[in-house]
Amino acid sequence: MISNLDYVTLQQIWWVLCSVVGALFLFLIFVQGGQTLLWQVAKTDTESSLVVNSLGRKWELPFTTLVLFGGALFASFPKFYSTSFGGAYWVWVLILFTFIIQAVSYEYRSKPGNVWGRKTYESFMFINGSVGVLLIGAAVGTFYTGSAFSLNDMNQVTWQYTLGGVNLRGLEAAFSLFNLSLGLFLVFNARVLGALYLLNNIDLSSVAQLEERLRKAVMTNFICSLPFLLYVVVSILLRKGFGVDENGVVSMVSFKYLFNLLALPHLLLLLLGGLGLVIWGVLLGALKGSYRGIWPAGLGTVLVGLCVLCLPAFNGTAFYPSTFDLQSSLTIYNASSSEYTLMVMTYVALFIPFLLAYVAYLWKQMDSKKISIEDALDHEAY
Amino acid sequence: MIDVDPSLVSWSRAQFAFTAMYHWIFVPITLGLSFLCAFFETIYLKTGDEEWKKITRFWMTLFGINFAIGVATGIILEFEFGTNWSNYSWMVGDIFGAPLAIEGLFAFFMEASFFAVMFFGWDRVSKGFHCFSTWMVAIGSNLSAVWILVANGWMQNPVGMAFNADTARFEMQNFAEVVFNPIAVSKFTHTSSSGFVMASAFVLTVSCWYLIKKKHVEMAKKSIIVASVFGLVASCFVGFTGDEAAYEVAQKQPMKLAAMEGLYKGETGAGLVAIGIINNTKVPGDVQDPFLFEVKIPGMLSLLANREFGSFVPGIDDLVYGNKEHDIMGVNTMMEKGKLALADLAAYKQARKSKDDATAEAALARFDVNKQFMGYGYLDTPEEAVPPVNIVFNSFHLMAILGSMFPVIFGAFLFFTLKGTVSEQRWLLPVGLFTGLLALFAQQAGWVTAEVGRQPWAIQGLMPVKIATTNLSTTSVQITFAMFAAVFTVLLIAEISIMLKAIAAGPEVH
Numbered sequence: 001m002i003s004n005l006d007y008v009t010l011q012q013i014w015w016v017l018c019s020v021v022g023a024l025f026l027f028l029i030f031v032q033g034g035q036t037l038l039w040q041v042a043k044t045d046t047e048s049s050l051v052v053n054s055l056g057r058k059w060e061l062p063f064t065t066l067v068l069f070g071g072a073l074f075a076s077f078p079k080f081y082s083t084s085f086g087g088a089y090w091v092w093v094l095i096l097f098t099f100i101i102q103a104v105s106y107e108y109r110s111k112p113g114n115v116w117g118r119k120t121y122e123s124f125m126f127i128n129g130s131v132g133v134l135l136i137g138a139a140v141g142t143f144y145t146g147s148a149f150s151l152n153d154m155n156q157v158t159w160q161y162t163l164g165g166v167n168l169r170g171l172e173a174a175f176s177l178f179n180l181s182l183g184l185f186l187v188f189n190a191r192v193l194g195a196l197y198l199l200n201n202i203d204l205s206s207v208a209q210l211e212e213r214l215r216k217a218v219m220t221n222f223i224c225s226l227p228f229l230l231y232v233v234v235s236i237l238l239r240k241g242f243g244v245d246e247n248g249v250v251s252m253v254s255f256k257y258l259f260n261l262l263a264l265p266h267l268l269l270l271l272l273g274g275l276g277l278v279i280w281g282v283l284l285g286a287l288k289g290s291y292r293g294i295w296p297a298g299l300g301t302v303l304v305g306l307c308v309l310c311l312p313a314f315n316g317t318a319f320y321p322s323t324f325d326l327q328s329s330l331t332i333y334n335a336s337s338s339e340y341t342l343m344v345m346t347y348v349a350l351f352i353p354f355l356l357a358y359v360a361y362l363w364k365q366m367d368s369k370k371i372s373i374e375d376a377l378d379h380e381a382y
Numbered sequence: 383m384i385d386v387d388p389s390l391v392s393w394s395r396a397q398f399a400f401t402a403m404y405h406w407i408f409v410p411i412t413l414g415l416s417f418l419c420a421f422f423e424t425i426y427l428k429t430g431d432e433e434w435k436k437i438t439r440f441w442m443t444l445f446g447i448n449f450a451i452g453v454a455t456g457i458i459l460e461f462e463f464g465t466n467w468s469n470y471s472w473m474v475g476d477i478f479g480a481p482l483a484i485e486g487l488f489a490f491f492m493e494a495s496f497f498a499v500m501f502f503g504w505d506r507v508s509k510g511f512h513c514f515s516t517w518m519v520a521i522g523s524n525l526s527a528v529w530i531l532v533a534n535g536w537m538q539n540p541v542g543m544a545f546n547a548d549t550a551r552f553e554m555q556n557f558a559e560v561v562f563n564p565i566a567v568s569k570f571t572h573t574s575s576s577g578f579v580m581a582s583a584f585v586l587t588v589s590c591w592y593l594i595k596k597k598h599v600e601m602a603k604k605s606i607i608v609a610s611v612f613g614l615v616a617s618c619f620v621g622f623t624g625d626e627a628a629y630e631v632a633q634k635q636p637m638k639l640a641a642m643e644g645l646y647k648g649e650t651g652a653g654l655v656a657i658g659i660i661n662n663t664k665v666p667g668d669v670q671d672p673f674l675f676e677v678k679i680p681g682m683l684s685l686l687a688n689r690e691f692g693s694f695v696p697g698i699d700d701l702v703y704g705n706k707e708h709d710i711m712g713v714n715t716m717m718e719k720g721k722l723a724l725a726d727l728a729a730y731k732q733a734r735k736s737k738d739d740a741t742a743e744a745a746l747a748r749f750d751v752n753k754q755f756m757g758y759g760y761l762d763t764p765e766e767a768v769p770p771v772n773i774v775f776n777s778f779h780l781m782a783i784l785g786s787m788f789p790v791i792f793g794a795f796l797f798f799t800l801k802g803t804v805s806e807q808r809w810l811l812p813v814g815l816f817t818g819l820l821a822l823f824a825q826q827a828g829w830v831t832a833e834v835g836r837q838p839w840a841i842q843g844l845m846p847v848k849i850a851t852t853n854l855s856t857t858s859v860q861i862t863f864a865m866f867a868a869v870f871t872v873l874l875i876a877e878i879s880i881m882l883k884a885i886a887a888g889p890e891v892h
Binding site for chain 2: 063064066071074076079081082084085086087089092093096097102103106107111112113153154157167169337338340341345348351352358363365368369375
């Protein structure tokens with residue numbers, strides 16, 4: 001059956017698959033959000049241990065998903081991989097740095113002889129959860145705002161943005177209010193998800209104050225996220241977009257993303273349904289005394305993430321536009337791997353449900369019993 | 383092509399080499415120690431002896447400390463292909479990306495998911511499922527090595543692909559050829575088994591320290607038995623796979639083999655240099671002796687390279703300047719053909735842009751004749767095709783000499799442990815104490831041989847490193863190099879300190 005799929009369909013399937021991985025990542029960064037809550041919600045060593053050990057059981061999932069996201073983009077859209085990673089060098093390097101310092105932090109934080117002290121590793125976690133997530137949001141924002149690059153005949157990228165004679169290599173993404181707003185929304189949403197996850201995962205029976213602070217954090221961070229969310233959504237609906245005609249010529253089109261939403265109503269449903277689920281999750285966690293808010297809020301984040309990643313790629317739109325040279329913009333049709341490679345990878349992707357099933361099974365096994373004080377203070381705990 | 387500053391190429395190479403070598407301090411221990419933990423836990427499961435559980439948990443603690451920094455130093459490698467080698471990643475993304483994606487999908491998720499069960503699942507899942515999870519971490523870790531080595535193997539021997547002039551990249555034609563590339567197969571078997579040797583040597587080092595200090599003696603002896611059996615089998619296997627890897631290098635990368643052996647003039651019945659000191663003033667084409675001193679095993683290099691004692695092994699001069707007698711085309715000739723290919727490619731692109739189909743077709747036909755040499759068209763001199771001989775020769779011989787010692791060391795430990803007298807062998811314990819360090823040197827030397835030996839190529843014969851880089855400022859790469867050096871060193875200091883504390887504490891805390 002897969003061998004009968006045409007090239008365009010394969011390209012579209014692979015953008016959707018990459019978007020699914022990206023959207024799952026946006027959910028799984030509840031770990032990063034939780035890291036930024038550590039100093040705010042945990043006031044005693046025991047509470048800190050509970051929070052860190054709860055997050056520490058999951059830290060590898062967003063990390064691995066980020067690696068998979070990079071690998072999937074390299075495999076299916078190599079021109080995006082080479083243009084964006086090579087062009088916006090400093091943004092990606094800084095994002096990766098925050099993940100490098102995170103990767104050791106759980107294991108080393110409370111180990112004897114860790115040299116730099118517990119606070120240093122907790123600072124690493126905070127930087128990863130704040131700066132790392134903010135920059136990821138800014139990088140995703142460039143799907144809508146574009147970047148200043150050009151490609152030559154051999155598809156080599158030249159980054160064109162300079163400030164005072166210095167080529168900022170992608171750092172200029174942070175100068176855009178839209179990109180910053182998307183980044184800050186992601187930071188606050190990750191904190192909402194982090195608080196909801198901790199409510200679900202920790203045995204809070206003997207740490208009532210921690211529970212109170214977590215519920216408060218759900219609401220305050222949700223409220224903080226709203227102005228940024230509102231700005232991003234309104235801006236997407238009103239801004240000019242990078243349209244591509246049948247001949248592959250790119251031009252600026254007014255209300256392009258609004259038209260895309262109307263032309264692709266399933267994306268509109270994803271957006272509205274996703275936002276509704278996030279609000280439901282927040283209400284469950286902040287006001288209803290429930291411990292299950294993470295599930296609707298997590299699913300909602302995945303749906304919104306899918307919409308945000310698919311909206312600038314379909315319906316004749318350039319997903320990685322160049323503001324310097326419109327015709328260098330990347331579409332899912334000019335940036336993808338060959339038909340043969342996409343077909344081979346589609347066979348491989350048939351195993352994804354199996355992978356998701358065993359990850360979910362293991363998650364269920366490990367979370368069947370909540371993290372208790374005993375677990376957090378065990379000699380092998382983080 | 384965009385002309386880049388040569389210093390940018392050097393710094394980009396230095397950064398990749400630095401991050402890769404740092405990463406490779408930890409990875410081989412992970413590859414092997416994951417299996418050793420699985421062996422220890424399986425023995426516990428079969429015997430129900432709590433001592434084995436204690437041993438398992440102790441080595442698992444060290445595994446976890448090592449694993450964390452391995453993960454931290456690894457993430458940057460995947461993304462460095464894009465950040466620092468973007469031209470390369472576009473050229474090879476159609477082929478190289480698929481193995482990396484499969485690696486993420488199958489291996490990393492397997493590793494990451496079962497890792498949590500392995501470390502925190504002792505009281506949450508059954509004994510059998512826990513042991514199964516430990517095995518899955520071991521298999522996942524080693525599976526992740528498969529795919530990155532498939533990608534590396536392809537760079538050394540690009541197969542199963544064709545160059546597409548329209549997209550200006552290499553495109554995959556046959557996935558099976560890419561996966562079962564003989565260089566990739568020998569690279570995986572050689573690398574993973576050398577990881578088993580590294581981890582066994584690590585266990586030997588820690589256990590010998592305990593025996594010398596007369597602490598945790600029973601645990602140390604039990605650990606040595608398992609590690610020396612695993613290490614002995616693995617180190618013998620490394621010998622066989624090394625022989626296979628060298629044979630493949632001789633067939634596919636003869637210049638690398640010539641550099642590994644410091645062979646300038648090709649010989650029939652060539653000897654293998656057992657030990658030697660390279661003459662650093664020697665350059666291709668001159669009449670100087672390549673060695674200040676050497677001891678050769680007659681005929682052995684021919685046997686190694688071609689499976690035939692009396693066969694001809696080409697030297698650097700034959701490969702650079704050609705050898706009509708043995709029908710070897712020189713780099714100088716290949717450069718001429720490569721430059722024609724690049725000119726025809728440029729003409730094709732220009733004709734396509736101006737929609738002149740007839741000219742485009744003619745240019746493409748000419749390009750097809752010489753496209754296999756296109757990489758040589760980027761070289762400025764034939765001598766540029768020669769890797770740094772002294773580095774490649776010395777690293778190869780260091781690896782080979784150390785590699786031949788390990789079966790003897792593991793064999794001795796196994797013999798005396800089975801005899802029950804290992805803790806009385808005052809001469810052997812210090813040897814064991816340093817075996818881990820020697821194995822680490824062998825690991826690093828092996829990769830230096832493989833990667834410096836393929837210079838100047840990013841993709842053998844098709845793409846030199848100087849056109850593979852991202853068009854960055856040298857300063858940017860210098861800054862990120864310094865940042866990586868600083869942060870990796872900070873993390874390494876913490877890792878070593880935590881590891882030493884954990885070893886000093888021993889298994890009792892569990």
